[in-house]
Amino acid sequence: MQAKTAAMVAGAVASIALTGQVFAQSNVSIYGIADNGVEIINNASSAANANNTLTRLSSGNLSGSRLGFRGNEDLGGGLKAVFILEAGIGLDTGTSLQGGRMFGRQALIGLQGQWGNLYLGRQNSMMLEWMSKYNTMDNATWSAKVHDGAFSDRMDNAIKYTQKFGAVEMATYYSTNYNGQESSDSAKVGRQYGLGLQYRGEGFGMAALYDQKQGTTLATKDNADKHLTLGARYKFGKAEVLGGYLTRRQQALGVADVRTNMVWIGGSYQITGPLQLSASLYHTDRKNSNQDPTSVIAMAKYALSKRTDLYLIASYASNKDNASQAQTLGVNGFNSNVAAGKNQFGTMAGIRHTF
Template sequence: MNKHYAAALLAVAAPFAAPIASAQSSVTLYGVADIGIEFLNHANANGNTLTRMNSGNVSGSRWGLRGTEDLGGGLKGLFVLESGFDLDTGVMSQGGRLFGRQAFVGLEHQWGRLTLGRQQNTLYDLLINYEPMVLAARYSALGFDSTLVGRYDNTAKYTGKFGPVTATAFYSFARGTTVTTATGSTIAGETPGDVKSDRAFGGGVEYASGPFGATVIYDQQQGTRGITGQNSAQADRRIAAAANFSFGNSTILAGYRWFNGDIGGARRNDLFWLGYRYKATEALTLTGAGYYFNNKRNGQDPWELVASANYAFSKRTDAFLTVGYVHNKDNSNLGLNGFGSTITPGASQTGVSLSMRHKF
C-alpha cells in the first residue's frame, strides 16, 4: 500500500519537478570605479580657486549584484542590489544607504517587467540617451536639476518594450525624503491617514529606431508631512521631451525640461539643452553641449557650455577631459557642480576635470 502511495505521489509531482530542476539562474557582480582631478575658479565667496580629487565625475562609482532565474514559460525572476560609494574616501553615497542606488526584485515576461523596491525614476531611465553629457555627475544637465537622476523608495514600476517603443510608469508610496526632527534624521515613509505625503509617480514613452530617437516623460512629487513648510497638497511637476539623430559618425541631441512646483516655495522654470557628439576614431569621442536655464520668477537665467573628450583604452577602461564654463546672470548662483554651490552669486565659473573610469 505504501509503495503504491509513493508511486502515485511521484506520478503527480513529475510534471512539476522537471521545470524546477531545469530552471537556470545567474548572479553577476558589476560596478564602476570613476575618479579624477578637478580645477575650479571662483570656488567660494572669496573668489578663490580649488583643485581637488573627486569620485564619480562622469559615472557615479558603484558596485552591484544582479541576478535572473528562468521560471519557465518565458517568465523570469530578477533582482538588482546596487551600492554607490565615493572612490576618493571609500564612504557610501546616497546618504550612507547600503544599496542607495537601486534595490529591487521583480518578474519579467514578454509583456514587460514589473519591479518593486528602491528604483530610478522615469526621467533617469529615458533621458540618459538624449542628454549630451549622459547625465554625468558633473558638467551636465544634472547640475541644473538633480531629479533628472532621481531615485525613489517604495516604488512599483512597469517597463515594456514593444518593437521600437518603450513604455514605462511608476508609483512610489513614499519616495524617501529625509525628515529632521528633534530626535534626529529619519527617512520618510508611508503616513497613516495621508496617502499623498512624500508620494511620487510618473511615466514616459520612448521611440528609438535606426538613427532617430525621441522621448516624452512626466514626473510628479508630493510634499512631505513632517517637514517644516511642507504639506502633501504641494507638488513639483516636471515634463521632459528630448530627441537625438545620428548621421555618419555624428549625433545631435536636444532636450527641454518644464518645471512647475511649490514644494519649499513657488518655482517655475525651463531648461533647454543642445549637444553634438562626434566619434573621431574607434577610441576617441568628442562632445560639445550648451545649457540654458530660464527662471520664470526672476531674471536669474544662467547658461553653461561644456566640451569633453573621451578616450577608450579598452571596452572597460576610458579617460575623460572635460572643460566647462558657467555664466551667471542677475546674481544667479549656478556652479559647474550645481545650484547652491559656494560660488559667489553673479560670478562666472570655469572648470577643468580629468577623469579615469573602469567598468567591471
C-alpha cells in the same frame, strides 16, 4: 559493501548533476564602475574668501562609481524573476553614497514576462533611466542634472511597470514615499509618480515623460513639483545630435508658483576608434526673473580598451551679476561651491574602468 559504496557514489553524482541543472536556470553576476579624477574650479566660495580656486579628487565624474549584483531565474513559460542590488561608492573616501545607504543606487526585485516588466524597491525614476540619455553627458557629474537635479532622481518604496511594443516603450511608476518611510497620515505625503513613452529606432530616438512629486511632510503634502520633459537624439555616421526641453512648475501653499523652462542641445563625434569629442549647451529660464543661467560642457574621451578610458571635461557656468546665492549656477549645480553672482569655470580629468 562495494555495491553499497557504488550506490552512494552514483547518488552523489546524480545529486550534483541535479544541483547543476537548478543553478543552470539562474544567472547571477557582479559588475561595477570605478571612476576617479581631479577637479579644479574657480570662484569657489568659502567663509573667508569668495574667489578661491578649489582643487580636489572627485569620484564618479563620468559615471557614478558603483558595485552591483544582478541576477535572474528562468521560471518557465517566458517568465523570469530578477533582482538588482547596486551600491554607490565614493572612490575618493571609500564611503557609501546616496545618504549612506548600503545599496543606494538600486535595490529591487521583480518579474519579467511577455506582459511586461514589474519592479519593486528602490529604483531609478524615468528622468534618470530615460531622459538623462538625451544629452551628451548622460548622468555625469557635469550634465543636465546641474540645471535640474531631477535628471538624477531615485525613488524609495517604488513600483515600476514597463512594456515594449517593437521600437516603442512605455513606463509608469508610483512611489509611496520617494525619500523615506511611508506615512499613515495622508495618501499624499512623499508620493511620486510618472508616465512616459519612448521611441528608439534605427539612428533616431525620442521620449516624453511627466513626473510629479508631493511634499514629504504632513504640512507640505499639497506642495507639488511637476516636470514635463521631452528629448530627442539622431545619429548619422560617426556623429550624433541630442537635445531636449523641460518645463517645471513648483507649487507651494501660500507662495506664488515657481516656473522654469530648460532647453539643451549638444553633439558628439567619433574622431577615431578610441577618441570621441562631445559638447552641450544648457539654458534655464526662470519666469519673472532675469537670473537665467547658461552652461557649456565639453569633453574628450579616449578609450584605452573596451573597459578603460581616460577623459578630460571642461565646463563654464554663466550667471547675472545680481544673482542671489540660491540662484547662482556653478559647474556642480545651483549654490554649489560657487560665489554669489559669479561665473565659474571648471575642469576635471580622470580615468574610468568598468567590470
